[in-house]
Every structure is written in structure tokens, then in C-alpha cells.
Amino acid sequence: MRRGWVIDLEKCIGCRSCMVACKQHNGQPPGTWWNRVFTPGSRENQVAPEKGKEYFLPVTCQHCANPPCVKVCPVDATYSTEDGTVLIDFERCIGCRYCISACPYGVRQFNWEEPKKTLYKAGYVENYTYGYPKDFRKDGRLVYMPVRFKGITEKCHFCVHYYEEGLEPACVRGCPGGARFTGDLDDPESVVSKLIRDRDGFNLLPEKGTKPSCYYLPPRRKENLSYDF
Amino acid sequence: MPSRAFHDEPDLWEGPPEISPYPDRRAGKRLLARDVKTLSKEAENQKIPGYRDLFVIITDKGSAILNPESLEPTHAILDGEFTVDLKGGNSVEAQTVFTELKKSLKDYSLERVASVTDVPARQIERIAVEAATTAPLHIIFGASNYQWYHGDLKGRALALLVVLTGNIGKSGAGISTYAGQYKIRFNLKEWWSPKGGKLNWVPYLYFLNGKGSRYPKNGIKAMVGGWGNPFDQHNMANRLKNMALSGELEFILTTDIQMTTSCQWSDVVLPASTWYEKYDITATPAHPYLQLQQPAIKPMFESRSELWMVRELAKRIDPDFEKHFYPELDENDAALRVIETVLATGGPESEGITLEMLKKGPVRLHSTAPGDRQIPFYEQIHKRVPFPPVSYPAALDATAKFVKSGRIEFYKDEDLFLELGEQLPVHKETFLETEYKLDPDAKEKYRLRFVTRNSLYRVHSTHSNNVWLNELQGDMPKVFLNGDDARERGIGHGDYVEIYNGRGKTKSYAVIDPGARKGTLVFEQGWWARYLNNESYNSLTMPWIKPTHEVYFVPGIWSPNTCWNECLVDVRRAEL
Numbered sequence: 170m171r172r173g174w175v176i177d178l179e180k181c182i183g184c185r186s187c188m189v190a191c192k193q194h195n196g197q198p199p200g201t202w203w204n205r206v207f208t209p210g211s212r213e214n215q216v217a218p219e220k221g222k223e224y225f226l227p228v229t230c231q232h233c234a235n236p237p238c239v240k241v242c243p244v245d246a247t248y249s250t251e252d253g254t255v256l257i258d259f260e261r262c263i264g265c266r267y268c269i270s271a272c273p274y275g276v277r278q279f280n281w282e283e284p285k286k287t288l289y290k291a292g293y294v295e296n297y298t299y300g301y302p303k304d305f306r307k308d309g310r311l312v313y314m315p316v317r318f319k320g321i322t323e324k325c326h327f328c329v330h331y332y333e334e335g336l337e338p339a340c341v342r343g344c345p346g347g348a349r350f351t352g353d354l355d356d357p358e359s360v361v362s363k364l365i366r367d368r369d370g371f372n373l374l375p376e377k378g379t380k381p382s383c384y385y386l387p388p389r390r391k392e393n394l395s396y397d398f
Numbered sequence: 399m400p401s402r403a404f405h406d407e408p409d410l411w412e413g414p415p416e417i418s419p420y421p422d423r424r425a426g427k428r429l430l431a432r433d434v435k436t437l438s439k440e441a442e443n444q445k446i447p448g449y450r451d452l453f454v455i456i457t458d459k460g461s462a463i464l465n466p467e468s469l470e471p472t473h474a475i476l477d478g479e480f481t482v483d484l485k486g487g488n489s490v491e492a493q494t495v496f497t498e499l500k501k502s503l504k505d506y507s508l509e510r511v512a513s514v515t516d517v518p519a520r521q522i523e524r525i526a527v528e529a530a531t532t533a534p535l536h537i538i539f540g541a542s543n544y545q546w547y548h549g550d551l552k553g554r555a556l557a558l559l560v561v562l563t564g565n566i567g568k569s570g571a572g573i574s575t576y577a578g579q580y581k582i583r584f585n586l587k588e589w590w591s592p593k594g595g596k597l598n599w600v601p602y603l604y605f606l607n608g609k610g611s612r613y614p615k616n617g618i619k620a621m622v623g624g625w626g627n628p629f630d631q632h633n634m635a636n637r638l639k640n641m642a643l644s645g646e647l648e649f650i651l652t653t654d655i656q657m658t659t660s661c662q663w664s665d666v667v668l669p670a671s672t673w674y675e676k677y678d679i680t681a682t683p684a685h686p687y688l689q690l691q692q693p694a695i696k697p698m699f700e701s702r703s704e705l706w707m708v709r710e711l712a713k714r715i716d717p718d719f720e721k722h723f724y725p726e727l728d729e730n731d732a733a734l735r736v737i738e739t740v741l742a743t744g745g746p747e748s749e750g751i752t753l754e755m756l757k758k759g760p761v762r763l764h765s766t767a768p769g770d771r772q773i774p775f776y777e778q779i780h781k782r783v784p785f786p787p788v789s790y791p792a793a794l795d796a797t798a799k800f801v802k803s804g805r806i807e808f809y810k811d812e813d814l815f816l817e818l819g820e821q822l823p824v825h826k827e828t829f830l831e832t833e834y835k836l837d838p839d840a841k842e843k844y845r846l847r848f849v850t851r852n853s854l855y856r857v858h859s860t861h862s863n864n865v866w867l868n869e870l871q872g873d874m875p876k877v878f879l880n881g882d883d884a885r886e887r888g889i890g891h892g893d894y895v896e897i898y899n900g901r902g903k904t905k906s907y908a909v910i911d912p913g914a915r916k917g918t919l920v921f922e923q924g925w926w927a928r929y930l931n932n933e934s935y936n937s938l939t940m941p942w943i944k945p946t947h948e949v950y951f952v953p954g955i956w957s958p959n960t961c962w963n964e965c966l967v968d969v970r971r972a973e974l
Contacts, residue, residue: 184854185870192866199865212891215854216878216911291865294699 171234172252172327173354173382174341175361175370176227179389180348183208183225190343191229191325196300196315198284199291203276203325204229204340224388227349229340230255230276230325231373231381238268238277247322250307253354253382254327258310264320273377277324280317305330354382495809495822499558502822514825516915530563534571542851544575547942547964548826550950554808555823561806567779569771574683581686581747581763581772583790584679588743589736591722603941603960606634606641611948620649623660624670624704630659630926631859633936633960639663653704656863659926668707671697676705677733679740679756686763686772688748690737690756693730703729705736800950814945832942833966837900844899844966846883848938850923859924868929875906875930878920879969884910889971896972897921899965902937904930905972919969923962939965 183206191197191204207226210218217223232255238247239255246261247268269277289295298316305313313330317323328338336342341349352361361384364370370384477500479493512519529535537556544553557573565571604610605618629635629642641647642663652661653668661667673680675698678691697703709723709732724732738753747763755761767776777783784804788794801807809821820826828847833840852858855867862868877897879889889895891910896903897919906921914920927934942961 188870189866199869202869213876213909213911216909217913219912292863293865 170252170356171354171382172254172332173232173352173361173384174327174338175350175352175364175384175386177348177350177364177368177386178224178226179386180346181206181225181227181388182346182348183214184345186343186345187227187340187349190339193299194301194328194331194339195313195326196284196298196317197278197323198280198287198317200287201278201280201323203278203323205276222388226385227340228274228276228373229383230327231274231379231383232325232327234380234382235378237271237273237377237379241267241271243267248310250329254329256307256310256312256326256329257322257324258312259314259318259321259323260311262318262321264322266322268322273374273379277322279322280319283319284316301330305333307333499808499822502824506825529559533565534568535560535563535565536571537573538576539573540576542849542963545960545962545964546828547832547944547961548828549961550944550946551820551823551826557806558808558823561808566775567773569767569773572774574774576683580681580683580790582681582688582744584740584744584748586740589722589739591719602628602632603634603943606632606637606941617646619647620651621647622651624653624668625655627654627658627660627859627926629663630928630934631924631936633939633941633962635927635934635936653707655701656860658859658863659928669699669701670707671701671703675701676703677730677737679737681763686765686770687760688751688756688763689760690753692757703733705729705733812949814949818946820946829964829966831944832940832961832964836940840900840966844968845917846879846919846967846969847917847963848897848899848965848967849918849920849963850935850939851920853922853924856922856924859926862924862926862929875904875925875935876909876922877906877969878909878911878914880914880916880918881910881912882916883914883919883969884908887968887970889969894972894974895969897935897938897967897969899938899967901940902933904933904935904938906930908969919967936962938967 185206188202188204188206192202195203197203205228206214207228208214208216208218209224209226210221211223232253234249234253236247236249236255239249242248243265244261244263246258246263247255248258249255264279266279269279285296285298288297300315301313302315304311304315307329312326328336328340331338337351338349341351350360350364352359354361354365356362357366364386365384368386370386372379372381372384477494477496479491479497481489482492483489508519508522511517511522515522537560539553539556543549543556546552553575560566560571560573566573598612598614600612600614600618601610604613608617629638632638638647642650649666650664651666651668652658652664653670654661655670655672657667673691674694675696676691676693680689680691681687705723706729709720709725709729712719712723713725724735727735734753737756741748741751741753741756747765749764751761751763762770764770765772765776766781767773775785775787778785778787784798785801785806786794786797789797798804808823811821815821829840833844837843853871855870856862856864877895884890889908891908893908894905895908896905904921911920921935923935925935939960939962942964944961
């Protein structure tokens with residue numbers, strides 16, 4: 170079993186609901202986003218690229234099968250589970266940030282100050298927090314806590330807390346376009362395997378040899394339109 | 399109807415008491431009764447309402463089309479010039495509106511329209527051909543289209559497209575505005591107290607100006623508001639603040655789900671619970687379903703539902719008033735009772751829909767079209783019900799007075815329209831009667847059109863203070879402009895700039911947008927002034943009132959309009 174997901178760029182409308190759902194469910198403090206949606210070719214959302222077609226590219230942890238972040242972690246805080254999910258043990262992380270440098274996808278975030286302080290500075294009522302309210306341990310390791318320690322790294326954990334409850338990740342449930350799919354990459358009959366096979370699924374930065382578990386389906390939208398005004 | 403001719407012949411407006419109250423129909427029938435010698439008997443007897451007055455102006459030259467069965471070739475009915483002989487021996491020249499429209503359109507060659515609009519002729523032609531040949535055609539127009547001084551002319555011109563191509567009353571066809579045209583507004587008469595009590599609705603601009611029709615003679619001393627942010631977002635916010643500071647406005651109460659600028663200016667703030675914390679029923683302009691909003695969590699902090707607030711206020715004003723708000727029930731149960739009442743008495747759209755049904759999921763509202771389809775003007779076309787259809791929340795009789803003939807009025811036969819030369823939709827130059835009139839130098843000083851569009855990250859100004867949504871925008875208000883306009887002013891992508899005109903200024907970051915039209919500056923409306931160094935983007939705009947806007951008056955829908963987009967500015971680099 171290798172847990173993976175597919176993001177259909179044909180269906181992504183760039184609404185950022187996945188970003189917001191992820192941030193809310195996983196209690197990310199102001200300034201921290203595990204999940205981001207880019208507009209390739211344009212520096213600004215809602216501004217058409219000067220060349221090429223407009224599409225949106227959601228990027229989060231790629232849960233690589235050959236994860237550079239795991240290799241560089243000096244304390245084994247970042248590790249891969251049996252199903253290929255890359256997690257961070259918050260109790261082991263020493264905040265060296267080697268993993269941030271090693272990740273070619275730029276998805277890792279760092280807690281430079283106490284999250285509650287960050288919240289307060291952003292205008293929230295003192296001691297107010299949001300997100301999944303309980304700590305979550307996987308194999309005894311603390312991989313989610315609603316309010317993180319100062320000085321540790323964090324990133325997408327593939328909603329491991331919801332997976333244990335049989336629920337899809339927050340971004341999948343929050344996507345109004347139904348552009349995200351999860352499943353077993355080792356099962357050739359799974360939805361994700363079929364989509365990757367039938368729709369020319371591809372990885373980001375394959376030349377890095379990271380072997381991501383996250384696949385993308387190329388956008389075809391607009392290619393067949395023949396506006397010639 | 400050839401209304402110009404009738405207008406010039408006032409004696410024709412007098413009619414017997416049994417005639418229609420609508421002026422042009424009355425005039426037509428007057429001719430029918432007395433003046434048209436050559437009228438066929440068939441015309442007098444034909445039974446198709448709405449077409450009757452078309453027949454009136456037809457003489458024996460057009461007798462072939464007096465047979466209702468020959469209605470199909472509508473151009474034959476609609477098109478023509480006639481000499482109508484009057485009993486006194488005089489005659490009057492008449493032409494149909496369609497004929498007059500065709501004549502007026504001769505002024506609008508493809509080349510001229512392309513030149514005026516900057517839209518390539520080929521594109522205009524293509525749209526015209528597609529509009530004429532594609533069925534169904536549905537035009538949806540929003541605020542960017544009509545929030546101009548001559549926005550009413552734009553709306554009328556667009557309406558022509560769907561009507562002339564036969565695209566009304568059919569599934570998928572028609573014309574809609576996306577500006578609060580909800581599929582239902584509940585009739586609250588059953589819950590209204592005191593019974594028979596009436597509101598005096600005054601346009602908001604009249605309130606700020608302290609004068610205008612229906613403005614109370616003793617003025618307005620208290621402001622009780624909610625769910626809006628006029629102390630921040632209105633372009634006469636300064637006037638409102640002055641009214642508060644001077645004591646002219648003696649008491650201000652605001653209820654909202656967030657601490658808006660208006661809350662900060664209020665004497666009393668009542669914190670409202672959000673839609674996830676209370677019961678409500680909701681409908682939208684975008685789909686025909688009614689939904690029950692149910693609380694997912696308990697109200698946060700001190701917030702309460704508006705029903706609870708009003709019940710408590712009512713009790714304090716007069717203990718006897720409390721009985722209207724189900725005092726024996728908690729606020730949730732009371733809300734459900736109110737919902738049951740308005741469902742039962744809300745009108746034909748909600749007939750048969752019960753609370754139990756809504757608890758199971760969204761329920762489709764009823765309509766007069768088959769299968770409860772949402773087909774604009776279905777009744778008017780298929781059941782010959784006079785125009786206009788109801789335009790919620792106004793009562794039908796309030797809007798019907800704008801369409802006195804009960805038909806689609808291509809031709810507006812009212813003094814003001816005649817005076818302005820706007821009997822038919824015509825092109826009028828933007829800014830000529832506004833900015834250039836106010837300041838003849840504006841054309842040189844402020845060379846950019848200032849258009850305020852909706853933001854992807856807010857609902858108008860709601861959520862302007864949402865930390866996450868602001869982060870998604872880089873915590874930076876932005877102005878989008880064309881590369882040529884930017885280069886001309888030495889502005890680069892990401893530069894901090896000041897947008898200014900003779901009325902005000904605001905600052906933001908420049909985004910060079912290849913999609914922005916040259917000469918147009920696009921700003922995302924809704925930013926609260928606190929995020930703009932207290933220099934609101936609306937300090938630049940001006941609440942122009944076009945006289946024809948005052949002909950239409952139904953609060954909240956058709957009323958003196960704030961023409962947000964009728965605004966000229968210029969932009970320059972600024973210091974951080």
C-alpha cells in the first residue's frame with residue numbers, strides 16, 4: 170500500500186479553497202500555509218500569463234518515496250511511514266531547518282515564534298486558536314498538535330489524523346471542483362492509478378529523483394477553444 | 399406606439415372612463431374609439447392583450463395583419479409607417495416603435511460602434527450574429543455594466559438584444575441582473591406588526607443629503623443598521639461621520655458579525671451570531687432552491703441571533719411588543735416558528751414547502767413555468783400577464799408603475815425621457831455629464847477610468863478583516879493597470895502607488911496586467927479604509943444621480959444609483 174493523490178489541473182479553478190480548508194483543519198498560524206496554489210506564468214493571481222494558457226497549480230508536500238527531507242534530518246524527526254506518508258515528529262524536531270533547504274518543492278514552514286503570539290499579533294483574541302483540537306500520535310510519535318512549539322518545522326501530513334478515522338484529507342473534502350483524488354498507488358485498479366494511467370499523470374520536478382506520491386493531470390481546458398477575436 | 403405623435407397631440411390623451419389607465423394604450427384606444435376611420439372590425443375584436451394597441455395604428459394599408467392568426471410574421475405587425483386620419487379631418491403621421499428603432503440604429507454603423515467602444519468590428523459582428531442565431535440566448539449583466547451614470551441605457555440596450563431575437567419566455571433564454579435579484583423574498587405580512595403599518599422608505603442618498611422625496615420633515619435622528627458598513631464603504635462616509643460628530647444623528651446602533659468601521663462609530667453595537675450559529679432560511683440569485691441554515695456550533699462569545707436582539711429590544715420599548723417574538727421559546731425554537739410562519743404565508747414560490755422538508759435538504763422553489771423552471775418573463779409571454787414580473791423584494795405595484803403600458807417598453811414615453819432624448823436606448827458619452835461637467839480640466843488631469851471590481855477574497859466588503867483571506871492577497875491592496883499606462887508614469891510591477899483625483903486619494907501596489915484595458919485602472923472594492931491608511935478608495939468616487947434614476951424608485955433595487963464606475967483618476971508612484 171502506497172498512499173498517493175492525484176490533482177486534476179483540468180478541474181482546478183484556482184479558488185484556494187484547498188488552502189483555506191487545510192489551514193483551518195490543521196491549525197496553521199498566520200503566515201503559514203501547508204498548501205499553496207500557484208499561477209504559472211503570472212506573478213499575480215487573476216492576471217493572465219503573458220505567454221501560454223492560464224492554469225492553476227496546487228502544491229503541497231509531495232510525500233516523496235525518495236524524500237530528501239528525511240535524508241537530511243539529523244534527529245530522525247522527519248520520517249516516512251509504511252504507506253509512504255512523510256511526517257514530522259514535533260517532539261524530535263530541533264528546528265535546524267535542513268529539511269527546508271533540502272525540499273525542492275518549498276513546502277516546509279517554520280515556527281519562528283510561539284503560534285499563539287502570532288495569532289494575537291494578527292488580531293485574534295488572546296489565547297484563541299482554531300483547527301483540529303487534539304494532539305495526534307502515529308505509532309507513538311507526535312505528528313499533529315493544534316498549537317505547535319516555537320522553533321519546529323511543519324508541513325502537510327496528508328491529514329493522517331483524518332485518515333485514521335476513514336476520512337479524506339481536508340483539501341480533498343474542501344475542493345468544490347472535485348479536482349483531488351486519493352488512493353493506493355500500488356493498486357493498478359485504484360482511482361488514482363487509473364487516472365495517472367489514462368490521463369498522462371505526471372510529477373513535479375521528476376528530474377530531482379524524489380519519486381513523489383502526488384501526481385498531476387495536465388490541464389486541457391481552453392486548448393480546444395478557438396476564439397479568434 | 400408612435401408616442402411622439404401622441405405626445406404632440408395632447409387632446410388625444412383624453413378618453414372615456416372605461417379605458418386602460420396606461421397612457422399609450424389609452425391613447426390607442428382613444429383612436430380606436432373615435433379617431434381611426436379605416437380601422438378594421440377585426441382589430442377591435444381581436445383578443446390578444448398586449449398586441450391590441452399595435453393594431454390601433456394600423457390602417458387599411460395593413461389590414462392583412464389584423465387577423466390574429468397572422469401574428470407569426472411579427473415584423474409585419476411591428477414595422478411600418480402610417481398616416482392615421484382623424485375625425486376632425488386632420489391626420490397624424492405615425493410609426494411603430496420598431497420602425498423608429500431601426501431608424502435610430504442607422505446612426506450606429508459597425509465602424510462607429512467599434513470606434514466608440516474600442517471593440518473590434520469583427521468581434522461586434524460575431525456577437526451580433528451569435529445573438530441572433532444561437533438559441534437560447536441569455537444575457538446576465540452585473541454591476542460593472544450598470545453602475546454608470548448611463549447604466550440604465552446600457553440595460554435597456556441589452557434587453558433589446560434578447561427581445562428582438564425572440565429570446566424571452568423560453569427555457570434558458572432571457573435577461574437577468576446579478577445584483578440581488580433573489581428568487582424569493584418572503585411576504586412578511588402575517589408576521590408584521592402593527593397590522594397595516596407602513597414603512598416610509600427613503601433612498602440612502604436622500605438620507606445623506608438631508609432632502610429628497612419622502613424625506614421626513616423633522617429629519618432622521620437615529621440610525622439602526624446592520625450587515626453593511628456605510629461608515630467605511632459609502633462614498634459619502636464623511637458626510638455620515640459628520641452627522642454623527644455634530645449630533646445631527648443622535649443615536650447609532652449597529653448589529654454585525656464583525657467589528658466593522660460602522661460598529662466603531664456606533665453608540666451601541668449588538669454582536670450578531672453568524673449563519674453557522676443560528677437558524678435561518680436562505681435563497682440566492684444564483685439558484686432556485688430554498689435552504690435551511692442550521693446552527694453547527696453555539697454562538698461564539700457574546701453574540702446572539704438578531705431575533706433574540708429584536709425580541710429583547712421590543713420588550714424594553716413596550717412589554718406588550720414581546721409577544722410577537724415567541725417569548726415562551728428560546729431563540730432557536732422561536733426562529734423555527736418564524737420560519738414555519740413565513741413558509742406557510744410567504745407566497746406562491748414557497749407554497750407547500752415545510753420546515754420538515756427543508757430539514758432534509760434544499761427544496762426547489764415553485765415558479766409559474768412548467769416543472770418549476772426558472773424562466774424569466776414566462777408568465778408575460780405565455781399567459782399574457784402584463785409586464786413587469788415581480789422584482790423582489792418590492793411589491794409588484796411598486797415596479798409596475800415604471801412600465802405603464804404593461805408591455806416591454808422599448809420606447810419610454812415620459813417627459814423626462816423625451817427631454818433627454820432617451821425614448822429609445824441611445825449611446826451617450828461617458829463622463830460628459832459628470833466628470834467633465836464638474837471639472838472641464840478633468841479630461842487632462844485625470845486620464846484613467848477607475849473601475850472597482852469584486853475581489854476573489856471577499857464578499858464585497860465582508861471578510862475584509864479576515865486574516866487568512868488577506869494573507870492570500872499578500873496583505874496588499876492592489877491596483878491593476880495596463881503596461882503602457884504604467885510605463886508612461888514610470889510605474890513598475892509591485893510599486894507602491896497613489897491613486898488620486900480632485901475628491902480624494904488612496905494607495906496600493908501596482909500590478910501590471912496585460913488584460914487591463916489601456917486607460918482603465920482596476921481596484922478591488924471592499925477593502926476597509928483601515929487597510930488603506932484610512933484613505934478609502936471610495937473617497938475617489940462620486941454619488942452621481944441621473945434624473946432618470948429618480949423616475950425609478952423602489953428602495954434597494956431601483957433607486958438613485960451610486961455610479962461607482964463613473965470615476966476618473968490618475969496614478970503616480972508614492973513613498974511607503
